[in-house]
Amino acid sequence: MKILFEIFENLKMSFESIIASPLRSFLASLGVMVGISIVILMGWLLDGLDNSFQKTFEIIGADMIYVDKWDWTGGKSWKLLRNRKNLTLEQALKLKENHTSAERVIPNFNQWGGTVQFEKETIEGISVVGAPSENQHTPAGDLIEGRYYTEFEDNQAEQVLVIGYNVYKALFPNGKAVGEIVKMNNRKYEIIGVVRKRGTFMFDFIDNQVFIPINNFIKVYGNKSRSVNIGVKAGSKEKLDEVRTETIGLMRTIRNVKPEAENDFSINETKVFEESIAKIRSIIWLAGIGLTMLSFVVGIIGIMNIMFVSVTERTKEIGIRKSMGAKKRSIWSQFLFESSALTFGGALISIVVCSGLIYVARIAVIKFFPDISEVVEYFPPYLSLQLVIIASSVSIVLGIFAGLIPAIRASNLDPVNALRAD
Amino acid sequence: MESKTVIDIENISKIYEMGTQQVFALRDVSLKIGENEYVALMGPSGSGKSTLMNILGCLDTPTDGKYLFKDENVKEMTDNDLAEIRNREIGFVFQTFNLLPRANAVKNVELPLVYSGMSPSKREELAEQTLINVGLGDRMDHKPNELSGGQRQRVAIARALVTNPAIILADEPTGNLDTKTGDEIMILFNKLWQNGNTIILVTHEEEVAMHAKRIIRMRDGLIESDTENPHFKVK
Structure with missing residues (x-):
């Protein structure tokens, strides 16, 4: 109970001492405020990035691997990749036939740089994907309007089209696309479905895809000198390892890869992104930590300085308190409370300011960058409780650091000499 | 009638190191002060009275x-033990009052109670009662700069008594006060003595010392004389 009274008294005293000279207190804790703000904003930024990466995994499919001539990691030389033999549709169908662990095996072709035209509107840079009707069971099959083509339509190589969200937005700003006839690369197609928006600001191109039956693709664009991309759906993340192993084994057999030779194809999956994301995260952290440390050092020096001034100014008060029976503990805890209250107050101000900044930033992005306004969805409008707790506790630790030496100096003052001070 | 001994010092010395020189502030001083005594410690500056x-x-x-x-043997006490003795057993009254400027009269009087760990409500009650006893019942919420010198010293006395x-x-309790106010403070001390308090008055002024019942004169770190004051009056 005694200790509680003393803590309460210390809290009161530090608060009184801070508000006695508000400007001085504010300036003293400015460095800490900057540091805490960097921590908060960095944490918030990483939260947002995590969210959008998470979203990206969902687009690509966390339970999917893609067998491809090309490699997502960028770790292999372009020459080596180019010299690989194309993956053929026949190989893909063999894989599909023999695969026992995969839920689905879905080959598809890609044609880049297409154009889609509707009445006077044109969109360029379209990627035409030829895929079987089974493709509707991948993330690309999530429609907001219409339907996917059927197996029958695929077999008939019908001129039907499922469009990505960017195409939809560009050509049909007023909605209602299904049933319309568009010209794609100068051929008429009927739109039968629209895919839900999948891209984030990082994977925007994915919404520039349009899907047509694979047999139509072969008829129009041909499959000679083209490599097929094979999507293998495991069904769950847990089954990925098993499915990957079987896929590699089957593909090596199908493509007659000699036992000692390397794979002549790549297995692409979201894991690749997870690795590069970890890299981005650590770069942001390192940059942030560097800045934070710098401002914390400046901040601690600022607080320490003001605490030394405070001890000097209040030498007489310390003498009075000691003559009234204050123990060393009472004196140093008083100054530690004060320095921690300064930094904690700084943290509170930082939290309020950063919340304001985040709020304004979100509005500004929506207003001035409408093209990427959906970014805002991934960056939370408020600071997470975790961030607030981290910022507050870090600030208190900083305060204790900064106040330690001045507090010890104060508590060691000789009462007789301290009483003599002016 | 031999009263109970509160203070008992024997052959006390205090040496200050000034560079290579040793300065004796006190040399072999012995002294006993009993309960409810009223003692004046008198001497010119440099006599060792402040050190004592x-x-x-x-x-x-x-x-x-x-x-x-x-x-209890003070010499063997730790800093914390000394702080506790100061807190419980000793009430200081200073020449320059030494009040906390930002705190009002009640808060100033509460100060030693804060360090004895008393609850805030009990503290306040006790502080207010003590302020009434020294005649400042109507000045509780005033800060030191809103009080006259005499009133400030009364607050300090209340703080010492609480x-x-x-x-x-x-220590020179009237040093910063005019004669009239100083006399009033001395009357207050006399009353406190009558109420059973033990009072040690440190002063270099003969007139102030004359208010005490026993006068100890110091010079050059030694006790020169230790006598009953023949002119002592109960006021």
Whole structure:
């Protein structure tokens, strides 16, 4: 109970001492405020990035691997990749036939740089994907309007089209696309479905895809000198390892890869992104930590300085308190409370300011960058409780650091000499 | 009638190191002060009276000798023990009042109680009662700069009294006051003595010392004389 009274008294005293000279207190804790703000904003930024990466995994499919001539990691030389033999549709169908662990095996072709035209509107840079009707069971099959083509339509190589969200937005700003006839690369197609928006600001191109039956693709664009991309759906993340192993084994057999030779194809999956994301995260952290440390050092020096001034100014008060029976503990805890209250107050101000900044930033992005306004969805409008707790506790630790030496100096003052001070 | 001994010092010395020189502030001083005595410690500046007061008040420790405070050996005490003795047993009254400028009268009087760990409500009650006893019932919420010198010293006296200490150590309590106000303060001390308090008055002024019942004169770190004051009057 005694200790509680003393803590309460210390809290009161530090608060009184801070508000006695508000400007001085504010300036003293400015460095800490900057540091805490960097921590908060960095944490918030990483939260947002995590969210959008998470979203990206969902687009690509966390339970999917893609067998491809090309490699997502960028770790292999372009020459080596180019010299690989194309993956053929026949190989893909063999894989599909023999695969026992995969839920689905879905080959598809890609044609880049297409154009889609509707009445006077044109969109360029379209990627035409030829895929079987089974493709509707991948993330690309999530429609907001219409339907996917059927197996029958695929077999008939019908001129039907499922469009990505960017195409939809560009050509049909007023909605209602299904049933319309568009010209794609100068051929008429009927739109039968629209895919839900999948891209984030990082994977925007994915919404520039349009899907047509694979047999139509072969008829129009041909499959000679083209490599097929094979999507293998495991069904769950847990089954990925098993499915990957079987896929590699089957593909090596199908493509007659000699036992000692390397794979002549790549297995692409979201894991690749997870690795590069970890890299981005650590770069942001390192940059942030560097800045934070710098401002914390400046901040601690600022607080320490003001605490030394405070001890000097209040030498007489310390003498009075000691003559009234204050123990060393009472004196140093008083100054530690004060320095921690300064930094904690700084943290509170930082939290309020950063919340304001985040709020304004979100509005500004929506207003001035409408093209990427959906970014805002991934960056939370408020600071997470975790961030607030981290910022507050870090600030208190900083305060204790900064106040330690001045507090010890104060508590060691000789009462007789301290009483003599002016 | 032999009263109970509160302070018992034997052969106390205090040596200050000034560079390579040793300065004796006190040499082999012995002294006993009993309960409910009213003592004046008198001497010119440099006589060692302030050093003695600091030692008696447990603000400082002697270099040599024995100091028993209520039969407890002060010399062997830790800083914390000394702080507790100051808190419980000693009430200081200073020449310059030494009040906390930002705190009002009640808060100032509460200060020693804060360090004895009393609850805020009890503290306030006790502080207010003590302020009424020294005649400041109508000045409780005033800060030191809103009080006259005499009133400030009364607050300081209330602060010294509030823990009901074994001794009150007053260091030139009238030094910063005009004669009339100083007399009033001396009357207050006389009343406190009559109420059973033990008072040690430190002063260099003959007139002030004349208010005490026993006068100890110091010179050059030694006790020159220790006599009853023949002119002492109960006021």
